[in-house]
Amino acid sequence: MTGKKTRRVGARGLAVLAAAPLLGVVPLMGAAGGARADGPGPSGHGGQHAHKGKGRGRPAPHHKPVKHRPPVKHREPAGHKKKARSVRLHTSAPGKAVLPGRTYDWPFAVTAKGHGKAGRAVFRATLPKSLEFVSGRRDCAVSGWTVECDLGAVRPGQTVAGAIRAKVAGRARPDEAIWIPATVTWRGRRDAAEFPVARVARTADLAIAKTAPATARSGAPISYVLRVSNRGPATAEDVFVRASGPVRLLTGNAACIPEERGFVCGVGALRPGETRTLRFRVLPAGNVRAGKVLTFASRVTSSTTDPNPRNNSATVRTRITAKKAAPKKKAPKKKAYAGAPQTKRAGAK
Known part of the structure; x- marks a missing residue:
């Protein structure tokens, strides 16, 4: 009986070996003659009988989920970026010292920046009590101590110059600082600046x-x-x-x-x-x-x-x-001697 069983097993093993090339599988023989599939499989993962430990199949590493980044927005080139609207006010003064009673010009310039159509620009300045408004270069008028100049329509990129003319009051104190704040508005934009400080000269x-x-x-x-x-x-x-x-x-x-x-x-x-x-x-x-x-x-x-x-x-x-003439000296009068005989003139009686 024992011999017959051995022959059957041997025949079955030969049948398996004969079929192995057709199936593309190479069976591994264990100690008892059975097939085992220890070690990593075709996909690199451990088989169903894989064990942890040195020299044996290891589990696959854990992969973190991939974060999806938001799509990058397309940026326009710098040359195609539209410039924001703005306006700039530049000022200058007649000099460091001004004289009471004299008339001076306070120049200014307005520059519009941005894009689009032209817009109306208005300049305003507040004069101190030491100045008396005389006139303005542009359409300027005064109300109280405020001077307003209508600069008209100003195009983007255009610079408009103007000036206010004022007289330094005679009551201005020596060394008094003349400070003039000013503003300009254009198409909803506003800029503020101060004229350089001028001082009243000591006179x-x-x-x-x-x-x-x-x-x-x-x-x-x-x-x-x-x-x-x-x-x-x-x-x-x-x-x-x-x-x-x-x-x-x-x-x-x-x-x-x-x-x-x-x-x-x-x-x-x-x-x-x-x-x-x-x-x-x-x-x-x-x-x-x-x-x-x-x-x-x-x-x-x-x-x-x-x-x-x-x-x-x-x-x-x-x-x-002329010099005052000295008084002339009078000649002394001759005195007659007493007892002298008097002579009679001819024909006297």
Whole structure:
């Protein structure tokens, strides 16, 4: 019996081996002669009898799910991007220092940017009380302290220039800062800017007055009285009086230095409202003879700016007359002697 079973198994094994090439499977023989499928299968995964451990089939790695990224939006090239609308305001000032009573221009320029059609641009500025509006370059009008200029239709990319003209008030204080805020609107856009700050210059209005005699004898000294005043608003520094004429200074109550034709005297500093009186005695030159008119001019100057130079000079004229003639001496009368005989004229009775 044992031998028959062995032959049957052997025959069955041969039948399997004979069929293996046709099926494309190579059976593995175990210890008991049966087929086993240990190890990885055709797809790389462990078989149904796979075991964990060294030298045996390992489980497939765990793959993370793939995240789906949002689609990338198509961006237009930089050259095709539309520019946003905007407007720019540029300002400038007449200078760092302005003089009271003078008129100046405050220029400005408006630039429109973007795309589309032209739009109306309006410029507005608020003047300080130290400025008085005079006129404007463009269609400008004033209401109270606000100046408004209609710049008309401005196209994108266009620059429109303008200016406001204003006078510095005479009451403006020295060193006062003139600050002008301004705005511009265009197609719903707005820009704000300030004009550069200008300051009121330190000024002093000097005035001079001079008196002299109408006539003077030839060769006699002449007295002059000169008054220098400062009408403000600032202190006048380094005040000098220059006198010119064919005279020679004899005496005076100021520090004076002779010049070629006349002399110059230092006055010093004059506060606003202050007056200084100078007195001189001069001697006309030898060529100023009787019958001539002596012209004597004076001018006051200062290192402080004087906005009104028209009252800085004074001129006086004195007519030179002849010397007073000395009285003639009378001849003494002859006295008659007593007791002398009197002679009778012929024909006297």
